[in-house]
Amino acid sequence: MAEVVRRPAMARKTGGRSVSGRLWALPPIAALGVFFLHPLALVVQQSFTPDEGGTSAEPYTELFAAEVFHEALTTTVWIALASTAGCLALGLSLALVIAFVPFPGGKAVSKFIDVFLSFPSFLITLALLFLYGTTGVANGLWTGATGAATGPFDFLTTPWGVVLAEITYFTPFVMRPLLAAFSQLDTAQLDVASSLGARPLRIVRRVILPEALPALAAGGSLVLVMCLNEFGIVLFTGAKGVTTLPMLVYTKAILESDYPSACAVAVVNVLLSVGLYGLYRVVSRRAGA
Amino acid sequence: MLVHSRAARWGVWTVFLLLFLPLFALPLLVIVAASLSRSWSGVLPSGPTGGHYTSAVHGDALTALTTSLITAVAASLLALAAGTWAALAASGAGRRTRRVLDALFMLPVAVPSVVVGLAVLVAFSKPPMLLNGTPSIVIVAHTVLVTAFAYQSVSAALARLDPAYEQAAAGLGARPGYVLWRVTLPLLLPSLTAAAGLCFALSMGELSATMMLYPPDWLPLPVRIFSATDRGSLFTGSAVAVVLMGTTLLVLLAVSRIRTRATFR
Numbered sequence: 001m002a003e004v005v006r007r008p009a010m011a012r013k014t015g016g017r018s019v020s021g022r023l024w025a026l027p028p029i030a031a032l033g034v035f036f037l038h039p040l041a042l043v044v045q046q047s048f049t050p051d052e053g054g055t056s057a058e059p060y061t062e063l064f065a066a067e068v069f070h071e072a073l074t075t076t077v078w079i080a081l082a083s084t085a086g087c088l089a090l091g092l093s094l095a096l097v098i099a100f101v102p103f104p105g106g107k108a109v110s111k112f113i114d115v116f117l118s119f120p121s122f123l124i125t126l127a128l129l130f131l132y133g134t135t136g137v138a139n140g141l142w143t144g145a146t147g148a149a150t151g152p153f154d155f156l157t158t159p160w161g162v163v164l165a166e167i168t169y170f171t172p173f174v175m176r177p178l179l180a181a182f183s184q185l186d187t188a189q190l191d192v193a194s195s196l197g198a199r200p201l202r203i204v205r206r207v208i209l210p211e212a213l214p215a216l217a218a219g220g221s222l223v224l225v226m227c228l229n230e231f232g233i234v235l236f237t238g239a240k241g242v243t244t245l246p247m248l249v250y251t252k253a254i255l256e257s258d259y260p261s262a263c264a265v266a267v268v269n270v271l272l273s274v275g276l277y278g279l280y281r282v283v284s285r286r287a288g289a
Numbered sequence: 290m291l292v293h294s295r296a297a298r299w300g301v302w303t304v305f306l307l308l309f310l311p312l313f314a315l316p317l318l319v320i321v322a323a324s325l326s327r328s329w330s331g332v333l334p335s336g337p338t339g340g341h342y343t344s345a346v347h348g349d350a351l352t353a354l355t356t357s358l359i360t361a362v363a364a365s366l367l368a369l370a371a372g373t374w375a376a377l378a379a380s381g382a383g384r385r386t387r388r389v390l391d392a393l394f395m396l397p398v399a400v401p402s403v404v405v406g407l408a409v410l411v412a413f414s415k416p417p418m419l420l421n422g423t424p425s426i427v428i429v430a431h432t433v434l435v436t437a438f439a440y441q442s443v444s445a446a447l448a449r450l451d452p453a454y455e456q457a458a459a460g461l462g463a464r465p466g467y468v469l470w471r472v473t474l475p476l477l478l479p480s481l482t483a484a485a486g487l488c489f490a491l492s493m494g495e496l497s498a499t500m501m502l503y504p505p506d507w508l509p510l511p512v513r514i515f516s517a518t519d520r521g522s523l524f525t526g527s528a529v530a531v532v533l534m535g536t537t538l539l540v541l542l543a544v545s546r547i548r549t550r551a552t553f554r
Contacts, residue, residue, distance in 0.1 A: 120494025
């Protein structure tokens with residue numbers, strides 16, 4: 001999903017057509033303006049228009065003073081950081097095995113990952129309810145084995161449940177660019193390093209990682225943005241204790257009908273993720289991945 | 290080959306399977322298993338039944354399926370048209386225009402879907418374009434969200450396209466419109482179908498923006514799954530989820546068949 005457009009070495013059509021080219025660009029930009037940019041501008045405008053009327057920064061001052069906002073901001077950021085770290089570690093190790101310790105069925109695993117990416121994220125949370133819920137598989141195994149009345153797994157309604165679901169869902173987004181980068185790696189380098197006596201971990205650290213670093217950075221920052229914006233997983237968790245920024249937007253707008261505050265939260269959320277996304281574009285352009 | 294000893298290789302593979310299967314394969318299996326059972330308290334589900342599917346393809350759930358299908362088809366066709374147009378315009382324009390188009394059309398990826406939903410809701414709840422309460426507001430939000438992916442895959446394909454064909458056609462006197470219709474678009478057909486499949490899958494599973502603005506008489510499948518699980522009917526929800534996954538897979542499969550034919554024509 002996140003292949004980045006590779007710039008052609010030079011413009012495909014050169015000279016003379018720039019003016020008409022710019023004209024042809026107008027209709028799609030106009031459509032984008034009506035259906036996306038203008039609505040976004042209205043959100044910003046609404047965030048400066050409190051219900052009492054007039055124009056003021058009141059929704060923001062109220063928001064920044066509210067405990068729930070601070071909590072949502074910290075929760076969002078630490079869940080996103082923890083999930084991204086988990087995705088990077090897991091995605092890197094799984095991709096290393098698929099690429100460099102090949103096994104029969106490795107192709108099928110890559111296919112499965114592609115299919116996995118086309119499913120919505122909230123299905124993971126739904127599945128985790130059966131796996132780690134109070135009467136789920138994991139607790140069933142525990143109570144069956146020890147005879148205890150209840151099992152030890154009770155983390156689904158905590159932020160850790162969200163982290164687990166996000167790691168599960170977003171790890172393939174790290175693996176795809178990594179597998180693409182690994183397939184371009186010259187395996188002769190590995191054989192040389194290995195015949196010179198380097199152990200596998202050293203080869204990974206000194207030969208593979210430097211090559212894969214751009215792809216890793218690109219995948220990681222994309223996943224970070226997607227984790228910051230994730231809503232379905234948090235909604236399905238249904239935990240009152242887990243409030244993230246997107247969840248706060250939903251609560252304020254739909255459940256409390258407080259549009260100015262919802263818009264103010266939305267503006268903060270957009271600034272956070274668009275800033276990071278800009279970083280992702282810069283990194284991935286440099287990576288050429 | 291990174292690991293040379295046989296025993297170490299088997300060790301690595303075992304660890305791989307121990308991580309991969311529980312994390313990625315198990316969740317999907319669990320949903321399928323749950324959709325076929327009456328209760329699940331313990332290690333294995335119990336009370337095999339097909340009853341959830343009977344209700345998943347009747348009445349409200351069937352309406353939700355057609356709602357989702359109509360929304361996804363409409364949104365992906367609109368997104369494909371807009372994304373392709375923008376990608377073609379970007380590839381024909383100068384460097385600076387292309388930069389601007391790239392940034393503008395990729396922006397919806399970075400903006401949280403919930404905020405896209407909120408923005409569309411705020412903008413289309415008042416005249417002159419009063420769409421709130423109609424199915425079109427859902428389609429508009431989905432189109433905005435998936436256009437970026439159509440744009441991205443079509444411009445990637447355009448960058449890989451050999452310009453010699455277009456130049457040959459133009460050199461033989463074909464007008465730009467004719468070149469586009471008879472040369473460029475047919476060459477792009479495989480990536481256009483791939484982009485359509487991607488947009489369709491994304492729209493079928495879209496929940497965040499939809500939750501912000503769906504009208505009471507236009508409930509797509511993800512919303513139906515959420516309301517079922519929110520009520521506590523996890524098993525009905527799982528059956529509807531399997532219907533969602535199955536439909537998405539079937540359409541993706543059909544699209545990839547068209548794609549193969551287009552490639553080998």
